[in-house]
Amino acid sequence: MKQRLYIDTSVFGGYFDKEFSEFTRPLFTRLQNGEFKLLFSSITQDELNPAPEKVKELVNNLKVENTEFIETTDEAVELATQYITEKVVGQTSIADCLHIALATINRADYLISWNFKHIVNVQRIRGYNSINIKNVYKELEIRSPRDFMNYEDNN
Numbered sequence: 001m002k003q004r005l006y007i008d009t010s011v012f013g014g015y016f017d018k019e020f021s022e023f024t025r026p027l028f029t030r031l032q033n034g035e036f037k038l039l040f041s042s043i044t045q046d047e048l049n050p051a052p053e054k055v056k057e058l059v060n061n062l063k064v065e066n067t068e069f070i071e072t073t074d075e076a077v078e079l080a081t082q083y084i085t086e087k088v089v090g091q092t093s094i095a096d097c098l099h100i101a102l103a104t105i106n107r108a109d110y111l112i113s114w115n116f117k118h119i120v121n122v123q124r125i126r127g128y129n130s131i132n133i134k135n136v137y138k139e140l141e142i143r144s145p146r147d148f149m150n151y152e153d154n155n
Contacts, residue, residue, distance in 0.1 A: 003110065004068070005031075006039040006103035008096075009047040010114035011145055012055050020114055023146040027112070028058070030150065031066060038067045039108050043098045068106075076101040079135065088127030093118045100128050103140055110141045112148070120144050 014020030015028060031038055040062070048059060080097035083089060089096060096118040103111040113119040120142055129139040 002035070002037045004037045004039055004106075004108045006041070006099065006106070006108035006111045007044070008099045008111065008113040008115065008119065009044050009051075011112055012044075012048060012058060013051070014114045014145065015058055016052075016054060020145070023144070023149060024114075026150065027145045027148045030148065032061075032063060034063070034066050036066070038062060039070055039103065039106055040067050041070045041099070041102045042072050043095060043102065047095065070102055070106050072098060072102065073105070076105050079104065079131070079137075082131055082135070083128060086127070086131055088124055088131065089118050100140065100142075104128075104132050104137045107138070108140065110143055112143055112145055114144060116144075 011024060011027070014024040017024075030036060040059075045059075048055060076098060079101035080094060083097040083100065084091055084094065096115060099113070100111060100119065111119070118124060125140075125142045128142070132139060
């Protein structure tokens with residue numbers, strides 16, 4: 001069974017960013033090759049609406065058969081609100097919390113982000129996962145695209 005990856009908005013932008021493209025582009029190649037199932041949320045879609053055309057084109061080129069679209073639910077909003085209520089992050093981070101909640105509820109194997117302040121951050125990950133466990137969800141693996149490099153041994 002393919003691993004299910006939830007990718008937040010920062011990863012789409014990272015494809016074209018000089019600092020992040022070295023690790024983001026190989027991830028998208030692996031997605032295009034069908035190595036993973038991509039969870040694409042309504043939150044990500046809304047955040048990408050004002051994005052440059054090249055980012056929108058990247059999204060449009062994703063293979064439908066490798067993508068699962070997920071809607072925001074009341075359950076996700078409640079879980080995201082709990083992250084804020086329990087002070088994992090501040091109120092201005094509701095969209096980040098929705099990404100975490102949607103990935104959690106939809107049983108993503110990994111959430112991938114370049115957002116080191118609010119998402120890919122050891123303290124925050126512990127906070128998100130303590131709330132997930134308290135609510136009888138599994139822990140969510142949160143990583144950056146760098147962790148998905150394919151280092152093949154050529155020896």
